[in-house]
Amino acid sequence: MSDMNDNIARAHVGENAELYALGLLEARERAAIDAHVAGCSTCLRRVGEAEETAAILAQSLPRYAVSPRLAERLARAANAPEQVRAGRPVVVHLPRRVHPAWFAGMAAVAAAIAITFSGYETFRERSSLQTEEVALATVARSHFFHQTLANAAPSDSLTAKVLYARDGAWFYVIVDEPPPALHVMETVGGVERDLGPPLTDGRVETLFVPNAGHPSQIELRSGSTPVASARLTYAP
């Protein structure tokens, strides 16, 4: 099964596009496809076309009364404060004593991901198949790039790093000794969005964002002041 997920993530989705649209794939297989189509317009189109056909099939299903209660539930849930910050559904801690020797940091990240993924297999009940676990499963199977964020001013001495999936499906920001009121901005398709503050763990702050949508830039701001940024480049 893991080989299949790896193949989906690396190669084009092929016939899995139709299986996806009909609801026949497991959560991890779907996550691998989601990660792939985030950076592959050909497969995105094929999946979309399969979904359009499946939507036509749905027109032949029996009609049922629509529940107005559900609209209210959804409106309440969508407006809940913790869900408004929808750009950061997963935060992964690094150990407290992180030295800016970044390979050690990355090893810690890999360990955290591996631990989470090994736990994933034992929590396959529906309630645990949330976006977080699915995203982490994707991360554990990904190859990634890393970049040091450039300080905005020569006098700044912020040390920050971003790890990001080669296909742009996720990124992970690590900041050593951050300034106050730090928050992370991402730019996707020319649109800038505030993802909020990273999680503090001692003198290190981290932010993990799955389903990142192929960001072209990550920027750190202290209040409204840009302090560091990185332009993300991807493999052709």
Added chain:
Amino acid sequence: MEERLVEEFIARRPDALGRAYEQYAPQLIAVARHAMGNAAAAEDCVHDALLRVWRTPGSFRPERGSLRAFLIACVRNEAMSTLRGSVRRDARERRAALLDPPEETTREPLDFLDAERVRAALARLPEEQRAAIVQAYFKNRSQSEIADHLGVPLGTIKSRISLGLRKLQLDLGEVRAT
């Protein structure tokens, strides 16, 4: 109208999720109910699927297709995941459910015209592809269950479903449900 809703949905405007539900509720509920079997479970399924999408920025891009088809697929996947989970927890219940004809078979479809076109398009498929798609979509069976039921290898089932759906895509290309 859909264009504006899509823009607001992507921008995560506070009321866009509820409005998307209201816009596509008949299809979303029908898809969930078809798989889940009862109203409460179907409602929970639609709720969970839409919130999952809402909490995953970037999951929908207009280049993919229509928001409606995307959300229907999300609900379908949510429902099938739940169903498969239920199967694992209690395979006997699942087998019993498969033996009972679903109550909704006599209900009117969401769209009579589309339903007739779907029926005709399915009838034009090669028998082995039609059978695989009917088992997958209308009988809610997993790939393994279909392979067992039809007595063919799993890889063959995948290919038949993929080919069949692509042929339906060409055949139903002019059908655009509202």
